[in-house]
Amino acid sequence: DIVMTQSPDSLAVSLGERATINCKSSQSVLYSSNNKKYLAWYQQKPGQCPKLLIYWASTRESGVPDRFSGSGSGTDFTLTISSLQAEDVAVYYCQQYYSPPYTFGQGTKLEIK
């Protein structure tokens, strides 16, 4: 199984500042035949289902504010929120969908400092 490890487990950032969440996979999730990275980022607020933010590691889902961006290589990925807003307080998860079981990171709790 591919193990997904996020860092940090929790993060406190001031409003308007940059927030960065990291995700590392135990093996590459880059599929060489199509050069796509099978990595997604989700945001989950209390009592709600996960909301897709980013797929293919760097493609923003329709309707997601452009302050959210994703980047990374075959095993190391980053979710960046360029200017933190109050509504961004949530838990964020990365997920690999390269091969089943489609594992998630343990989550990063983002709060306002």
Add this chain to the structure above:
Amino acid sequence: EVQVVESGGGLVQPGGSLRLSCAASGFTFSSYWMHWVRQAPGKGLVWVSRINGDGSSTNYADSVEGRFTISRDNAKNTLYLQMNSLRAEDTAVYYCARDGDSWYWGQGTLVTVSS
């Protein structure tokens, strides 16, 4: 509009069974892989199972292999998860999700395994 709506959750005793359903609309159901993902109270997301478009291929997490069965009825646009030999650690919100470039998730249904 793509929609998936889960149902069938509830309270069940350890060792019991439950069948979850996921009603899909707004897309050609038979063309997509479908997934179940669960989340125990206060915990993270855990992928459970997937099934291909015609139901001929399935995969399971080790923790549910042999106890849970995923299936689908393409005529009814409905996905199922038959859960047998339930344990306390199966207590979770169960989400249905449609595969694709971007996954579409339902709101989930709560399963509580307790005596």
